[in-house]
Each structure stands twice: as C-alpha cells, then as structure tokens.
Amino acid sequence: xxxxxxxxxxxxxxxxxxxxxxxxxxxxxxxxxxxxxxxxxxxxxxxxxxxxxxxxxxxxxxxxxxxxxxxxxxxxxxxxxxxxxxxxxxxxxxxxxxxxxxxxxxxxxxxxxxxxxxxxxxxxxxxxxxxxxxxxxxxxxxxxxxxxxxxxxxxxxxxxxxxxxxxxxxxxxxxxxxxxxxxxxxxxxxxxxxxxxxxxxxxxxxxxxxxxxxxxxxxxxxxxxxxxxxxxxxxxxxxxxxxxxxxxxxxxxxxxxxxxxxxxxxxxxxxxxxxxxxxxxxxxxxxxxxxxxxxxxxxxxxxxxxxxxxxxxxxxxxxxxxxxxxxxxxxxxxxxxxxxxxxxxxxxxxxxxxxxxxxx
Numbered sequence: 001x002x003x004x005x006x007x008x009x010x011x012x013x014x015x016x017x018x019x020x021x022x023x024x025x026x027x028x029x030x031x032x033x034x035x036x037x038x039x040x041x042x043x044x045x046x047x048x049x050x051x052x053x054x055x056x057x058x059x060x061x062x063x064x065x066x067x068x069x070x071x072x073x074x075x076x077x078x079x080x081x082x083x084x085x086x087x088x089x090x091x092x093x094x095x096x097x098x099x100x101x102x103x104x105x106x107x108x109x110x111x112x113x114x115x116x117x118x119x120x121x122x123x124x125x126x127x128x129x130x131x132x133x134x135x136x137x138x139x140x141x142x143x144x145x146x147x148x149x150x151x152x153x154x155x156x157x158x159x160x161x162x163x164x165x166x167x168x169x170x171x172x173x174x175x176x177x178x179x180x181x182x183x184x185x186x187x188x189x190x191x192x193x194x195x196x197x198x199x200x201x202x203x204x205x206x207x208x209x210x211x212x213x214x215x216x217x218x219x220x221x222x223x224x225x226x227x228x229x230x231x232x233x234x235x236x237x238x239x240x241x242x243x244x245x246x247x248x249x250x251x252x253x254x255x256x257x258x259x260x261x262x263x264x265x266x267x268x269x270x271x272x273x274x275x276x277x278x279x280x281x282x283x284x285x286x287x288x289x290x291x292x293x294x295x296x297x298x299x300x301x302x303x304x305x306x307x308x309x310x311x312x313x314x315x316x317x318x319x320x321x322x323x324x325x326x327x328x329x330x331x332x333x334x335x336x337x338x339x340x341x342x343x344x345x346x347x348x349x350x351x352x353x354x355x356x357x358x359x360x
Contacts, residue, residue, distance in 0.1 A: 058256050059089040063101035063113035066094060067212050068298035069139055069241055070114045071284045072305065077267035079283050086259035096191050099164045102128050105246050111253075112260055116140075116210065117239040118165035120327060121336045123348045129250060130349040132243040132261050132357075133311050133320055134268075138230040139211035139302035140170040140239060143199070146223030148206055152178040154227075157205035158186040160195040164336075166239060167192075171208035172334040173237055174228040199224070211302045212294060237330045238323050241303070250350060257350075261357035265308030272305040312358040321345045 064070040074092065077083055083090050093110055095101045098119025104110040105128060113128075117137060123130055148154065151174050161167045175181055188204065192213050198204045199217050206227070207217070218224050230239045243264060250257050271280045277299045284299075285292035299305075306314075314320040324345040331337040 055087045055255065055259060057087045057089070058253075058259075059091060060111045060256065060260055061091045061093055061109065062260075063093050063095050063104055063110045065097065065101075065114065065116075066288055067139070067210065067302075068281065068284050068295050069116070069135065069137060069211070069302055071287060072271050072280055072299070073134060073264050073267045074114070075283045075287050076271040076280055077263040080267060080270060082263035082266045083260075086263050088256070088259055088263065096193070097162055097165045098122075102244070105244070105249075111249055112243060112245050112257075114241065115244055116166040116241050117327070118162075118167065118169045118336075120240060120242065120324075121164070121331050123242075123244060124328060124331065124337055124343065125341055126348065128244040128348075129247050130242045130324075131245050131250070131257055131353045132264060133306065133314070133323070133354075134241040134243060134264075135306050136304040136323070137166065137210075137239040137241050137302065138304070139214070139298065140166045140208065140230050141210075141214045141226045142170060142174045142206060142208045142228040143214060143217050143224055144206035144227050145202075145221065146225070148227070150178075151175070151227050152180065154206055155180055155184045156186070158188055158203075160188045160190055160198050160204040160207040160209075162192055162195065162209070163189045166210055167195075167208045168336070169237075169239065169330070169334065170228065170230060170233075172336075173233045173330070174208070176333070177228070177233065211298050215294060215297065238326050240323055240327055250353070254353070257353050258357045261353055262360055265311065265354075265357055266360055268306060268308040268311070272307040272310075308358070312355065315351055315354060321349075324349060 062074065064074060074090075078090060093104070095104065098113070098115030099122065101110060101113035101115060102119060102122050105113055112131070114134065117140070122128055142151070144154070148157065154175065159171065161171045172182065175184065188198070190198065192209060195204070195207045195209045196213050196216055199207050200221055209217070218226070243261065245257060270276055278296060281296040281299045282292055285295040288295070311320065328337070328342050332339055332342055
C-alpha cells in the first residue's frame with residue numbers, strides 16, 4: 001500500500017484496541033444500461049478467454065453514485081469485457097449515497113453496491129457485508145466561504161452535511177480537531193445536491209461534502225475554499241470505500257459474488273495505473289455524460305487507487321484488516337457506533353469471497 005504512515009498507525013491500533021464481539025449478523029444484498037464498448041484505439045488489454053466458461057449466466061443489479069470513485073473499477077470492468085468473461089450482465093443503478101444503496105439492497109432491488117466511508121457503520125452494525133475494498137479516499141472536504149478562514153470559526157455557524165455518509169465523517173473529524181462537536185454548530189442534514197444548491201445560494205455558512213459536488217462548489221462559489229480534507233487526518237483516520245452485498249444474497253449466490261469481484265479486481269489492476277487515468281476518466285465521463293476534464297481531476301486527486309493485487313496482498317498481511325479496525329475506532333470516537341457495537345472485522349468483511357476472486 002502507498003500510505004505508509006497510515007498503515008503503521010492502523011497496524012498499531014489493531015494491536016492496541018480491544019475489539020468486542022457483538023457485530024450483528026448483518027444483511028447484504030435502479031437502472032442505467034452499460035456504456036458503449038471501448039473505442040478501437042483503446043490500449044486496454046483485450047480478454048480472449050472466459051474466466052468462468054462453465055458459469056451460468058446471471059444478471060446483477062449494481063448500485064453506484066455519480067462520481068469517479070464509485071465508477072472507476074465498475075465502468076473499467078464493463079469496458080474491458082471482464083463481466084462478459086464471468087458471464088455476468090450488469091444493470092447499473094444510480095443512487096445519491098451509500099445508505100440509500102443499502103436500503104435498496106435490503107428491499108431486494110439491488111445485489112451489489114458501492115459505499116463511501118460513512119455508510120460503513122451500517123456494515124459494522126450488521127446491515128451489509130463487505131465483499132471488497134475499493135480504495136482509500138481523499139474526495140471529501142469541509143468547505144466555507146471567504147468569511148470563514150479556520151475550522152474553529154465554524155462554532156455557531158450553519159453547516160450542511162449528508163448524515164450517515166463520509167460527509168458526516170469528515171465533518172466530525174474536522175470539528176473534533178479543534179475541540180468542537182456537532183452541538184457547537186447548527187447542522188443542516190440534507191442530500192448532496194441540496195448541499196450544493198444551498199451553498200451556491202448562500203443559505204449555508206459551510207458544508208461537508210464529497211467529490212465532484214465539492215469541485216462544483218469550489219468552482220462556482222466566489223471565495224469558496226477548503227477548510228479540511230481527508231488527508232488532513234491521515235494520522236488518526238482512514239477513509240475507505242468498499243463493495244458490499246447482503247449476507248442473505250451471498251448465502252444463495254456465492255459463485256456470482258466471486259465472479260463479480262473477480263471482474264472488479266482485474267479492472268482495478270488496470271484502472272489504478274496512472275498511465276491509464278486519462279482513458280478510464282474518458283470511459284466514466286461517457287458513462288455519466290459529463291465533462292471529461294472534471295472526471296480526470298477526480299481521478300488525479302480523489303483517492304489512493306488500489307490495484308486488485310494490492311488489496312489481495314493487504315488481506316494476506318493484515319493491512320486491510322488494520323484499515324477497517326482503524327475505521328471502527330474512529331466511528332467510536334465520532335459517536336457513529338458505540339463501543340458495544342465494535343467487533344472483529346471478519347464479522348462483516350467476507351475474506352473468502354475476496355480471496356477466491358483473486359484467483360485470476
């Protein structure tokens with residue numbers, strides 16, 4: 001992994017924090033068609049042999065959010081033909097945030113989903129199972145207008161955020177870093193699009209939001225600037241993004257889950273390479289029908305993009321478990337989970353599916 005300082009802290013906390021057994025058994029299991037095939041001039045490797053030639057065909061409903069972090073591996077797997085190799089048809093469904101994706105999975109309308117850091121508390125609490133680590137994010141930010149120049153000036157101010165998401169996580173981290181809590185501000189809970197609209201209409205003093213919404217505010221609001229971002233707290237925190245499913249779905253569809261994650265891991269091996277950022281950003285931009293330069297800006301700054309092989313190596317040497325343990329510790333500090341809810345990572349991360357999917 002690239003974040004050596006974070007890794008050292010994660011492993012240190014893994015040894016020092018006593019995890020309590022008590023995670024819930026969990027649960028884990030709308031619609032956009034796949035993007036057009038990759039252009040002829042693409043330098044991407046072309047798959048010539050199915051990874052699962054005897055696998056039964058299956059259609060999977062996959063929840064995503066409209067940003068590069070959610071789509072970098074998913075769209076790459078589509079473009080590179082890796083889902084076809086697994087005899088899988090992907091029905092991609094757009095959602096506003098992780099908790100909404102989990103709600104759709106609980107209703108049975110979505111099979112796999114992408115979540116940012118904040119929604120991981122629902123996995124700890126037993127609502128969903130993690131089937132793969134996607135990346136380490138730096139796409140969240142606390143943003144204010146020109147009149148607020150430091151985090152301590154947020155006291156008494158109206159701050160917009162999306163509860164239960166990575167927006168809430170970075171806001172609580174930022175407040176705690178200067179001795180403040182949510183009680184010291186006027187928090188306004190709203191979805192991501194409402195945060196943007198409220199900031200641009202001067203109805204909020206500040207906000208906590210993720211990319212690309214953060215980029216929109218910084219670009220369109222005069223004097224807007226970042227007060228904090230994920231890397232500001234890398235010595236005490238880690239912002240993870242993961243792929244999830246319902247435990248009940250995994251019990252009945254283990255083979256499909258392995259095939260889905262194998263396609264994702266293979267795509268990560270390609271999309272995580274800096275020389276492929278431009279091409280992958282083009283695929284994602286076409287999928288979302290947005291400007292490529294904005295997407296490329298996300299690709300270059302929003303995360304530490306991990307290869308599938310890095311994730312597999314991290315599972316083997318304990319790095320990945322250390323990340324999730326550190327994440328839990330920060331949830332307790334922020335008050336998003338209780339100490340009684342803290343539990344072994346293996347209670348809600350399915351290592352078997354990830355490692356089996358790594359046979360490619």
